[in-house]
Amino acid sequence: MNFIKTFGAGCLIAGALSIASCSRTVTRIDNNQQIDISGGWNNTDSRLVAEEMTSTILSADWLSNHLQEKAGKKPTVIVGMVQNKTHEHIDAETFTKDVERAFINTQKVRLVQGGKKREELRGEKADQQTNASVSTMKKFGLENGADYILQGSLNSIVDAHKKQKVVAYQVNLELTNIETNEVVWIGEKKITKYVKN
Amino acid sequence: MKKSLLYIFLIAFATVAKAQDAGLAPDQNPRYKESQQRYMNTADSLTTTLSTTVQQTYKAYDWYEARMERRQQRREWRHQENLYNGYYNNYYGQSSYYNPYTWRNNLWWAPSVNFRWGHSRWYW
Numbered sequence: 114m115n116f117i118k119t120f121g122a123g124c125l126i127a128g129a130l131s132i133a134s135c136s137r138t139v140t141r142i143d144n145n146q147q148i149d150i151s152g153g154w155n156n157t158d159s160r161l162v163a164e165e166m167t168s169t170i171l172s173a174d175w176l177s178n179h180l181q182e183k184a185g186k187k188p189t190v191i192v193g194m195v196q197n198k199t200h201e202h203i204d205a206e207t208f209t210k211d212v213e214r215a216f217i218n219t220q221k222v223r224l225v226q227g228g229k230k231r232e233e234l235r236g237e238k239a240d241q242q243t244n245a246s247v248s249t250m251k252k253f254g255l256e257n258g259a260d261y262i263l264q265g266s267l268n269s270i271v272d273a274h275k276k277q278k279v280v281a282y283q284v285n286l287e288l289t290n291i292e293t294n295e296v297v298w299i300g301e302k303k304i305t306k307y308v309k310n
Numbered sequence: 311m312k313k314s315l316l317y318i319f320l321i322a323f324a325t326v327a328k329a330q331d332a333g334l335a336p337d338q339n340p341r342y343k344e345s346q347q348r349y350m351n352t353a354d355s356l357t358t359t360l361s362t363t364v365q366q367t368y369k370a371y372d373w374y375e376a377r378m379e380r381r382q383q384r385r386e387w388r389h390q391e392n393l394y395n396g397y398y399n400n401y402y403g404q405s406s407y408y409n410p411y412t413w414r415n416n417l418w419w420a421p422s423v424n425f426r427w428g429h430s431r432w433y434w
Contacts, residue, residue, distance in 0.1 A: 194359040200370035205363040227360035271370035278372060310374050 152308035154201050154282065162284045163211035165302040170212060171221055175288060175297035179260070189223040190216060190288070191259035199269035199282060212263070212286070225257050261288050261297065276310040 142148065147157045179188045192213060195205035216222040226234060241250045265286040272279045281303065288298040334340060349356070 192361045194361075195363045196366055197363050198366045198368070200368055202365060202367060203363070206361075209361075227357070228362055229358075230361065269370070271372065273370070273372040273374065276374050278374070 149306075152278065152280065152306055154199070154203050156207075158282065158304050159207040161304060162302045163208035166208065166212050166284075166286055166300045167215040169300050170286070170288070170298060171215060171219055173298045175261075176221060178297070187221065187223050188260045189225055189257050190261045190263055191225050191227045193227070193262040193264040195265040195267065195286075197267045199267050200271055201269070203267055205265060205267065208284075209263070209265070209286075223257065225259050227259075259291060262291055263288050278308040278310075279305065280308065281305045 144156065145160065149155065149157070176188065180186070192209055195209065197203050197205065213224055216224045225231075235253075238251050238253060242253075245251075263286060265284065268283045268285075270281045282305075284302045284304075286300040287296055289296050334342075
């Protein structure tokens with residue numbers, strides 16, 4: 114009798130353990146925690162780029178020069194195209210959005226919408242011309258024209274042999290005066306990784 | 311002296327007046343409208359990539375990854391060969407010509423190296 118009880122309990126424990134071992138575990142981690150799994154581009158790299166760019170773009174000379182030239186009028190910036198020329202799929206929005214947020218939070222730079230979002234805004238404005246009341250209808254031709262455009266590029270160099278690999282990423286953001294084509298600021302972040310399989 | 315200063319003043323005044331007539335900003339290229347016209351027509355297509363990441367990725371050679379890909383490719387080929395094994399065997403007269411999927415119908419153990427169901431390939 115004792116043997117049957119012990120055997121039954123053993124079977125139950127073994128079953129529970131086998132079920133538990135098959136289940137997937139997911140835990141929330143801190144965004145700033147560095148976890149490298151594959152060696153590819155990840156959230157830590159994006160964060161490092163964002164920190165570097167936001168800290169340098171707002172402290173660079175272009176801002177004070179603009180304020181001086183334009184009698185204290187804040188510059189208006191539009192975010193342009195970022196070219197990903199690396200060997201991985203990377204969306205630059207993960208760090209350009211941090212730069213945009215820094216512009217708005219510090220109130221030092223004005224930001225205007227571009228691309229598809231701007232198209233949507235104009236579409237909404239067009240819709241208002243026939244559907245909104247006259248007092249609330251927004252007019253065309255009163256958008257803020259950008260003074261500067263923020264463009265960028267991502268590059269990578271891969272050196273791999275057998276189970277070892279060195280990957281170097283270079284992220285550049287450039288701020289250019291739209292009227293004069295003068296590049297007023299270039300931000301750069303280089304990240305190099307050694308991966309051993 | 312006074313006369314020459316007056317001439318300079320008149321010439322400068324005439325130049326500024328002419329520039330204003332043409333709608334030019336100081337130092338603006340007088341042929342700017344040629345460029346403006348060209349870009350006004352293509353402005354929509356040129357601004358579609360604003361605020362986007364254009365993917366121009368390349369495939370980097372990685373010895374380890376290339377080996378894994380080759381291995382995966384071999385597995386895929388072997389799998390495909392096994393799938394159509396019965397079909398190919400037809401040409402060698404080993405099974406029915408009209409039923410290319412004989413391996414699916416074989417409900418008997420095929421003693422092969424891998425001990426799989428119905429795979430009539432005996433040696434790998």
